[in-house]
Protein backbone atom coordinates (compact mmCIF):
# COMPACT_ATOMS: atom_id res chain seq x y z
CA UNK A 1 0.00 0.00 0.00
CA UNK A 2 1.39 3.37 -0.95
CA UNK A 3 0.19 6.92 -1.62
CA UNK A 4 0.56 8.03 -5.21
CA UNK A 5 -0.10 11.32 -7.08
CA UNK A 6 -2.57 11.35 -9.97
CA UNK A 7 -2.86 14.04 -12.62
CA UNK A 8 -6.30 14.46 -14.18
CA UNK A 9 -6.67 15.36 -17.88
CA UNK A 10 -7.79 18.88 -16.84
CA UNK A 11 -4.45 19.39 -15.06
CA UNK A 12 -5.79 19.06 -11.49
CA UNK A 13 -3.94 16.68 -9.20
CA UNK A 14 -4.87 14.56 -6.22
CA UNK A 15 -3.35 11.59 -4.37
CA UNK A 16 -4.67 8.07 -4.33
CA UNK A 17 -3.71 4.77 -2.65
CA UNK A 18 -2.19 1.93 -4.70
CA UNK A 19 -2.08 -1.71 -3.60
CA UNK A 20 0.80 -4.18 -4.05
CA UNK A 21 -0.10 -4.66 -7.73
CA UNK A 22 0.04 -0.88 -8.25
CA UNK A 23 -3.69 -0.66 -8.75
CA UNK A 24 -5.82 2.00 -7.02
CA UNK A 25 -7.83 0.78 -4.02
CA UNK A 26 -11.35 1.62 -5.28
CA UNK A 27 -12.97 2.94 -2.06
CA UNK A 28 -9.88 4.92 -1.07
CA UNK A 29 -9.67 6.39 -4.55
CA UNK A 30 -13.35 7.47 -4.46
CA UNK A 31 -12.83 8.99 -1.00
CA UNK A 32 -9.76 10.98 -2.05
CA UNK A 33 -11.37 12.23 -5.27
CA UNK A 34 -14.42 13.29 -3.25
CA UNK A 35 -12.12 15.22 -0.86
CA UNK A 36 -10.30 16.96 -3.69
CA UNK A 37 -13.10 17.71 -6.12
CA UNK A 38 -16.27 17.40 -4.04
CA UNK A 39 -15.04 19.22 -0.93
CA UNK A 40 -12.46 21.44 -2.63
CA UNK A 41 -9.57 20.37 -0.38
CA UNK A 42 -5.96 21.08 -1.38
CA UNK A 43 -3.82 18.57 -3.25
CA UNK A 44 -1.49 18.53 -0.22
CA UNK A 45 -4.44 17.53 2.00
CA UNK A 46 -5.21 14.55 -0.25
CA UNK A 47 -1.52 13.59 -0.05
CA UNK A 48 -1.60 13.56 3.77
CA UNK A 49 -4.90 11.64 3.77
CA UNK A 50 -3.66 9.14 1.17
CA UNK A 51 -0.51 8.44 3.22
CA UNK A 52 -2.61 7.92 6.35
CA UNK A 53 -5.15 5.64 4.66
CA UNK A 54 -2.24 3.65 3.12
CA UNK A 55 -0.81 3.16 6.64
CA UNK A 56 -4.17 1.92 7.90
CA UNK A 57 -4.60 -0.53 5.01
CA UNK A 58 -0.99 -1.71 5.43
CA UNK A 59 -1.63 -2.42 9.10
CA UNK A 60 -4.76 -4.39 8.16
CA UNK A 61 -2.78 -6.38 5.59
CA UNK A 62 0.17 -7.12 7.90
CA UNK A 63 -2.00 -8.23 10.79
CA UNK A 64 -4.52 -10.14 8.68
CA UNK A 65 -7.46 -7.87 9.48
CA UNK A 66 -10.41 -7.10 7.25
CA UNK A 67 -10.20 -3.32 6.72
CA UNK A 68 -13.97 -2.89 6.67
CA UNK A 69 -14.23 -3.96 10.32
CA UNK A 70 -10.70 -3.32 11.67
CA UNK A 71 -11.77 0.13 12.90
CA UNK A 72 -13.21 -1.75 15.88
CA UNK A 73 -9.62 -2.24 17.08
CA UNK A 74 -8.15 1.21 16.51
CA UNK A 75 -6.36 1.01 19.87
CA UNK A 76 -4.06 -1.69 18.43
CA UNK A 77 -3.55 0.42 15.30
CA UNK A 78 -2.42 3.30 17.53
CA UNK A 79 0.15 1.02 19.22
CA UNK A 80 1.37 -0.09 15.80
CA UNK A 81 1.65 3.53 14.61
CA UNK A 82 3.57 4.44 17.74
CA UNK A 83 6.20 1.72 17.51
CA UNK A 84 6.28 0.20 14.00
CA UNK A 85 9.15 1.79 12.08
CA UNK A 86 7.77 3.29 8.86
CA UNK A 87 5.00 0.72 9.06
CA UNK A 88 7.16 -1.46 6.78
CA UNK A 89 8.21 -4.12 9.28
CA UNK A 90 5.88 -6.32 11.31
CA UNK A 91 5.69 -4.99 14.85
CA UNK A 92 8.04 -6.70 17.29
CA UNK A 93 7.20 -6.54 20.95
CA UNK A 94 10.08 -5.06 22.91
CA UNK A 95 10.32 -5.91 26.60
CA UNK A 96 11.04 -3.24 29.17
CA UNK A 97 11.34 0.44 28.45
CA UNK A 98 13.62 0.08 25.43
CA UNK A 99 11.14 1.07 22.72
CA UNK A 100 10.77 4.75 21.90
CA UNK A 101 7.90 6.08 19.75
CA UNK A 102 8.58 6.46 16.04
CA UNK A 103 5.66 8.84 15.48
CA UNK A 104 4.56 11.85 17.51
CA UNK A 105 1.11 12.00 19.08
CA UNK A 106 0.33 14.91 16.77
CA UNK A 107 1.17 12.81 13.71
CA UNK A 108 -0.86 9.86 15.01
CA UNK A 109 -3.89 12.10 15.65
CA UNK A 110 -3.69 13.30 12.05
CA UNK A 111 -3.61 9.71 10.81
CA UNK A 112 -6.68 8.96 12.95
CA UNK A 113 -8.55 11.97 11.52
CA UNK A 114 -7.92 10.63 8.01
CA UNK A 115 -8.93 7.07 8.96
CA UNK A 116 -12.18 8.30 10.53
CA UNK A 117 -12.95 10.32 7.39
CA UNK A 118 -12.15 7.34 5.20
CA UNK A 119 -14.24 4.87 7.21
CA UNK A 120 -17.21 7.27 7.45
CA UNK A 121 -17.06 7.60 3.68
CA UNK A 122 -16.83 3.81 3.31
CA UNK A 123 -19.97 3.34 5.44
CA UNK A 124 -21.96 5.85 3.37
CA UNK A 125 -20.49 4.27 0.24
CA UNK A 126 -21.83 0.89 1.37
CA UNK A 127 -18.37 -0.70 1.50
CA UNK A 128 -18.24 -1.02 5.30
CA UNK A 129 -20.96 -1.93 7.85
CA UNK A 130 -22.72 0.88 9.72
CA UNK A 131 -21.70 -0.31 13.22
CA UNK A 132 -18.11 0.77 12.42
CA UNK A 133 -19.19 4.38 13.04
CA UNK A 134 -20.10 3.42 16.59
CA UNK A 135 -16.57 2.08 17.08
CA UNK A 136 -15.10 5.36 15.83
CA UNK A 137 -17.45 7.81 17.51
CA UNK A 138 -19.32 8.00 20.79
CA UNK A 139 -22.21 10.24 21.68
CA UNK A 140 -21.23 13.02 24.03
CA UNK A 141 -23.03 15.92 25.63
CA UNK A 142 -22.77 19.28 23.94
CA UNK A 143 -22.05 20.75 27.39
CA UNK A 144 -18.41 19.73 26.85
CA UNK A 145 -18.21 22.29 24.07
CA UNK A 146 -17.29 25.96 24.36
CA UNK A 147 -20.32 28.09 25.30
CA UNK A 148 -20.66 29.44 21.72
CA UNK A 149 -21.14 25.95 20.36
CA UNK A 150 -23.79 24.84 22.87
CA UNK A 151 -27.52 24.92 22.28
CA UNK A 152 -28.86 28.44 22.61
CA UNK A 153 -31.80 27.38 24.80
CA UNK A 154 -29.44 25.60 27.22
CA UNK A 155 -31.13 22.25 26.61
CA UNK A 156 -29.14 19.05 26.62
CA UNK A 157 -27.84 18.25 23.14
CA UNK A 158 -25.79 15.38 21.83
CA UNK A 159 -22.94 15.30 19.38
CA UNK A 160 -20.55 12.77 17.91
CA UNK A 161 -17.14 12.68 19.56
CA UNK A 162 -14.25 10.62 18.25
CA UNK A 163 -13.30 7.84 20.64
CA UNK A 164 -9.61 7.69 19.82
CA UNK A 165 -7.53 10.73 20.32
CA UNK A 166 -4.14 11.03 22.00
CA UNK A 167 -3.52 14.12 24.08
CA UNK A 168 -0.92 16.31 22.44
CA UNK A 169 1.54 18.66 24.02
CA UNK A 170 0.43 22.27 23.56
CA UNK A 171 1.02 23.66 20.09
CA UNK A 172 4.48 25.10 20.02
CA UNK A 173 4.55 27.29 16.93
CA UNK A 174 6.14 30.37 18.37
CA UNK A 175 6.06 33.85 16.95
CA UNK A 176 9.20 35.28 15.41
CA UNK A 177 10.30 38.21 17.56
CA UNK A 178 10.63 41.67 16.05
CA UNK A 179 14.42 41.41 16.51
CA UNK A 180 14.44 38.15 14.54
CA UNK A 181 12.35 39.65 11.75
CA UNK A 182 14.71 42.62 11.47
CA UNK A 183 17.71 40.24 11.43
CA UNK A 184 16.12 38.20 8.60
CA UNK A 185 15.40 41.37 6.65
CA UNK A 186 18.97 42.61 7.06
CA UNK A 187 20.34 39.22 5.93
CA UNK A 188 18.54 39.48 2.57
CA UNK A 189 20.75 39.93 -0.48
CA UNK A 190 18.05 40.78 -3.02
CA UNK A 191 14.98 42.98 -3.25
CA UNK A 192 12.94 39.86 -3.92
CA UNK A 193 13.95 38.25 -0.64
CA UNK A 194 13.20 41.46 1.27
CA UNK A 195 9.73 41.52 -0.31
CA UNK A 196 9.13 37.91 0.78
CA UNK A 197 10.13 38.62 4.40
CA UNK A 198 7.81 41.65 4.48
CA UNK A 199 4.85 39.81 2.91
CA UNK A 200 5.18 37.15 5.62
CA UNK A 201 5.90 39.44 8.58
CA UNK A 202 4.01 42.64 7.72
CA UNK A 203 1.09 41.26 5.72
CA UNK A 204 0.91 37.90 7.52
CA UNK A 205 0.60 35.78 4.37
CA UNK A 206 1.15 32.02 4.50
CA UNK A 207 4.04 30.71 2.40
CA UNK A 208 1.57 29.11 -0.06
CA UNK A 209 -0.25 32.41 -0.49
CA UNK A 210 3.05 34.24 -1.07
CA UNK A 211 4.17 31.76 -3.73
CA UNK A 212 0.74 31.93 -5.39
CA UNK A 213 0.62 35.74 -5.76
CA UNK A 214 -0.02 37.04 -9.27
CA UNK A 215 0.86 40.50 -10.51
CA UNK A 216 -2.86 41.29 -10.76
CA UNK A 217 -3.17 40.73 -6.97
CA UNK A 218 -0.87 43.65 -6.11
CA UNK A 219 -3.03 46.76 -5.89
CA UNK A 220 -0.52 49.39 -4.87
CA UNK A 221 -2.02 52.53 -6.44
CA UNK A 222 -3.66 54.98 -4.01
CA UNK A 223 -6.89 54.58 -6.00
CA UNK A 224 -7.51 51.11 -7.42
CA UNK A 225 -10.85 52.01 -8.99
CA UNK A 226 -9.38 51.78 -12.49
CA UNK A 227 -8.51 48.14 -11.70
CA UNK A 228 -12.13 47.46 -10.86
CA UNK A 229 -11.35 47.19 -7.14
CA UNK A 230 -13.13 49.20 -4.45
CA UNK A 231 -10.65 48.55 -1.62
CA UNK A 232 -9.02 51.86 -0.66
CA UNK A 233 -5.26 52.26 -0.31
CA UNK A 234 -2.42 49.86 -1.16
CA UNK A 235 -3.29 46.22 -0.57
CA UNK A 236 -2.61 42.64 -1.62
CA UNK A 237 -5.33 40.20 -2.65
CA UNK A 238 -5.05 36.61 -1.45
CA UNK A 239 -6.91 34.40 -3.91
CA UNK A 240 -7.09 30.62 -4.03
CA UNK A 241 -6.12 29.27 -7.44
CA UNK A 242 -4.98 26.06 -9.08
CA UNK A 243 -1.27 26.79 -9.48
CA UNK A 244 1.39 24.80 -11.33
CA UNK A 245 3.94 25.49 -8.56
CA UNK A 246 1.75 23.82 -5.94
CA UNK A 247 1.05 27.15 -4.24
CA UNK A 248 -2.39 27.23 -2.70
CA UNK A 249 -4.01 29.85 -0.55
CA UNK A 250 -5.54 28.01 2.42
CA UNK A 251 -8.41 30.50 2.82
CA UNK A 252 -11.41 29.55 0.72
CA UNK A 253 -12.67 33.09 0.59
CA UNK A 254 -10.51 35.69 -1.16
CA UNK A 255 -9.41 38.48 1.16
CA UNK A 256 -7.33 41.64 0.94
CA UNK A 257 -4.55 42.71 3.31
CA UNK A 258 -3.54 46.38 3.50
CA UNK A 259 0.11 46.86 2.55
CA UNK A 260 2.21 49.45 4.35
CA UNK A 261 4.78 51.62 2.57
CA UNK A 262 7.63 49.17 3.32
CA UNK A 263 5.88 46.45 1.35
CA UNK A 264 5.03 48.81 -1.51
CA UNK A 265 8.62 50.09 -1.66
CA UNK A 266 10.05 46.55 -1.56
CA UNK A 267 7.75 45.55 -4.40
CA UNK A 268 8.83 48.51 -6.54
CA UNK A 269 12.49 47.61 -6.00
CA UNK A 270 11.81 43.99 -6.81
CA UNK A 271 10.04 44.86 -10.09
CA UNK A 272 13.22 46.69 -11.18
CA UNK A 273 15.43 43.80 -10.04
CA UNK A 274 13.30 41.25 -11.87
CA UNK A 275 13.43 43.36 -15.04
CA UNK A 276 17.24 43.63 -14.79
CA UNK A 277 17.51 39.86 -14.47
CA UNK A 278 15.30 39.52 -17.54
CA UNK A 279 13.59 36.73 -15.65
CA UNK A 280 10.06 35.60 -16.22
CA UNK A 281 8.94 38.58 -18.30
CA UNK A 282 6.08 36.43 -19.52
CA UNK A 283 5.21 35.00 -16.10
CA UNK A 284 2.21 36.36 -14.27
CA UNK A 285 3.57 35.13 -10.91
CA UNK A 286 4.97 37.80 -8.62
CA UNK A 287 7.80 35.70 -7.18
CA UNK A 288 9.97 33.92 -9.72
CA UNK A 289 13.35 32.18 -9.61
CA UNK A 290 16.11 34.74 -10.22
CA UNK A 291 19.14 32.76 -9.07
CA UNK A 292 18.44 29.10 -9.71
CA UNK A 293 16.89 26.96 -12.44
CA UNK A 294 14.36 27.19 -13.88
CA UNK A 295 15.09 30.94 -14.09
CA UNK A 296 11.83 32.86 -14.39
CA UNK A 297 9.76 29.92 -13.16
CA UNK A 298 7.41 30.52 -10.21
CA UNK A 299 8.93 30.00 -6.74
CA UNK A 300 7.42 27.06 -4.85
CA UNK A 301 6.10 27.21 -1.26
CA UNK A 302 9.02 24.98 -0.22
CA UNK A 303 11.48 27.45 -1.74
CA UNK A 304 9.95 30.19 0.45
CA UNK A 305 10.48 27.99 3.53
CA UNK A 306 14.07 27.19 2.48
CA UNK A 307 14.79 30.88 1.98
CA UNK A 308 13.62 31.82 5.49
CA UNK A 309 15.70 29.01 7.01
CA UNK A 310 18.80 30.12 5.06
CA UNK A 311 18.28 33.74 6.10
CA UNK A 312 18.04 32.67 9.75
CA UNK A 313 21.36 30.81 9.47
CA UNK A 314 23.00 33.72 7.64
CA UNK A 315 21.72 36.14 10.29
CA UNK A 316 23.25 33.94 13.00
CA UNK A 317 19.91 33.39 14.75
CA UNK A 318 19.96 30.78 17.48
CA UNK A 319 16.91 28.85 16.31
CA UNK A 320 15.22 27.67 13.14
CA UNK A 321 12.64 30.13 11.81
CA UNK A 322 9.71 29.10 9.59
CA UNK A 323 7.43 31.30 7.46
CA UNK A 324 4.56 30.44 9.81
CA UNK A 325 6.45 31.99 12.74
CA UNK A 326 6.51 35.30 10.83
CA UNK A 327 2.73 35.06 10.36
CA UNK A 328 2.41 34.48 14.11
CA UNK A 329 4.57 37.57 14.64
CA UNK A 330 2.18 39.57 12.46
CA UNK A 331 -0.89 38.39 14.40
CA UNK A 332 0.75 39.09 17.77
CA UNK A 333 1.94 42.54 16.76
CA UNK A 334 -1.61 43.41 15.64
CA UNK A 335 -2.93 42.36 19.05
CA UNK A 336 -0.17 44.19 20.93
CA UNK A 337 -1.03 47.32 18.92
CA UNK A 338 -4.62 47.06 20.15
CA UNK A 339 -6.34 45.41 17.16
CA UNK A 340 -9.55 43.60 18.10
CA UNK A 341 -10.00 39.88 17.49
CA UNK A 342 -12.39 40.44 14.56
CA UNK A 343 -9.87 42.76 12.89
CA UNK A 344 -7.10 40.20 13.37
CA UNK A 345 -9.40 37.49 12.01
CA UNK A 346 -10.01 39.50 8.82
CA UNK A 347 -6.33 40.32 8.38
CA UNK A 348 -5.29 36.68 8.75
CA UNK A 349 -8.03 35.59 6.34
CA UNK A 350 -9.75 33.36 8.90
CA UNK A 351 -13.42 32.41 8.56
CA UNK A 352 -13.87 32.25 12.36
CA UNK A 353 -12.55 34.54 15.07
CA UNK A 354 -11.51 31.52 17.15
CA UNK A 355 -8.97 30.47 14.51
CA UNK A 356 -6.97 33.63 15.15
CA UNK A 357 -6.46 32.90 18.86
CA UNK A 358 -3.46 30.51 18.49
CA UNK A 359 -1.66 33.26 16.59
CA UNK A 360 -1.62 35.59 19.54
CA UNK A 361 1.44 35.55 21.76
CA UNK A 362 0.78 38.54 24.00
CA UNK A 363 3.74 40.63 24.95
CA UNK A 364 4.39 40.06 28.67
CA UNK A 365 4.55 43.84 29.23
CA UNK A 366 1.03 44.10 27.80
CA UNK A 367 -0.22 41.42 30.21
CA UNK A 368 1.34 43.28 33.15
CA UNK A 369 -0.18 46.55 31.95
CA UNK A 370 -3.64 44.89 31.77
CA UNK A 371 -3.37 43.77 35.40
CA UNK A 372 -2.14 47.17 36.49
CA UNK A 373 -4.99 48.89 34.64
CA UNK A 374 -7.44 46.93 36.78
CA UNK A 375 -5.44 47.56 39.94
CA UNK A 376 -6.12 45.84 43.25
CA UNK A 377 -9.74 46.54 44.23
CA UNK A 378 -9.75 48.96 47.17
CA UNK A 379 -11.60 46.59 49.52
CA UNK A 380 -8.92 43.92 49.08
CA UNK A 381 -6.12 46.45 49.44
CA UNK A 382 -7.64 47.68 52.74
CA UNK A 383 -7.92 44.12 54.06
CA UNK A 384 -4.29 43.41 53.23
CA UNK A 385 -3.16 46.69 54.81
CA UNK A 386 -4.77 45.78 58.13
Ligand SMILES: [Zn+2]
Pocket residue numbers: 219224229230231235237256
Ligand atom coordinates in the same frame (compact mmCIF):
# COMPACT_ATOMS: atom_id res chain seq x y z
ZN1 LIG B 1 -7.77 45.41 -4.89
